[in-house]
Amino acid sequence: MDPQRESPRKNNTEHLIADRQKGIGVCGWILVSFSFLLVLMTFPISIWTCIKVIREYERAVVFRLGRILSKKARGPGLIFILPCTDTFVKVDLRTVTCTIPPQEILMKDAITTQVDGLVYYRIHSAVSAVANITDVHSATFLLAQTTLRNILGTQTLAQLLAGREDIVRSIQAVLDSATEQWGIKVVQVEIKDVRIPVAMQRAMAAEAEAAREAKAKVVAADGEMNASKALKRASVVLAESPAGLQLRYLQTLTTLAAENNSTIVFPLPINILVSLGQKKRGGIETVLH
Template identity: 30%
Template structure:
């Protein structure tokens, strides 16, 4: 009887140890595991060493879809990866608003934030994310013309991310980025686009050339205007200085006449100064030919010189 009791206790101990060993679950860092008890959700265990009750508790696996060389691979995993995952789904045919068939290659970055929602929110989480991304992409592309797709790629990415975030909330998933990686168009459309781009470059070159010519002409006109202003300003100053000099000369002559007691008309003084200018210019005029023709008015100016000299001589006498 004692041996039977000892054997029973030993069996119970061994069973207990086995249950403990089988109930120990190690979860890696940045992973989680959903535990069901008797078919119902019980708890989510985090990274580290955890203890569950064998037979009563069991893990709920998650279905994962992967693509390798454009081949779909479906497998189940009992540990849920909480790291950011890259979903590179294959190309799909999309029709644009202007009825051009293009192939769009996209990539999606998502991260499971709530393991429980990821398990129970969708039968196949990754397939649901991929399908929603593809249908949303077809919807966005179908509302745009081909040229708009290339110009608005970032806007398409932003709208796709907003759509994926709205659906991802109930799946416990955060969609970090959705990007269009490649847009493949038919050869005839590509050739037409290349010709269009070449024409656009030529047009821009002509516009730049015209703008450059316009700027050059504007600068030239402004330079000519500035030169005319400077020239006019110089002539103005020259005339002012010349007038000032003539004024001083007249005043000197009048002052000399007052000192000698002579009475001189200022007009005669002006004629006298002008006549002096004629006399100074005569040698240069004579160099231009054998004959020199002087204006008729020069004789009266010469007379002014004689008049001034006569007045000064009379005053001195």
């Protein structure tokens, strides 16, 4: 633990111990003795006012004539209270959920946003929570609001949207350091929602849409380039193999015939017509000779 964080709590504890070491004085002991004798004289009726039940999640800070009776809080279970000289304060040790209402914050880049959050904390020292501050829950709530505004005011909107975890850790560290002397342990901090102005939302949406369109154009251009390269390779292969070109031609005709019931004009290949023409000319020349 940081010595600077530990020093306030240490000073407060030493102050309480020093007060207890001074004692309650002669008059105090007389009052305590009188109260104890009164309990004995009215026993067992007085037992109902002297015995208090402290639940498992509670602790009791006992004051005797205005001074804290012991270094540690008492409980859980049964505790004994003198009716005239002792008073006690119950402290709940369960985790408390503190809801921070929406805070209008001017970000570092001059954008106004509304941010709300949650703070989970618990009391780990009942004596410090009672002796060092008037209302520990109200003070923690106000401190959480102020810390949220101060830290987010040093961030840009992009940093807030992209780095919530780092911001939450910073807020938790500041709160934990400030509330240590109150006996508070900050368990967790969460940013619930970030509300951006409508004009900024439209601008961000237009920017995102433009980025998506640019990416789609790049992908389409890459696809067309790949398709053209594939067609070029196919044309080279077909040019080197005329038989392959004829097979591709026949396959195309088969596909067309399978899809629709239609009449297909099937022309003869050019090479067949050329060969027939050559044979006809050869026959005529033979007759002439």
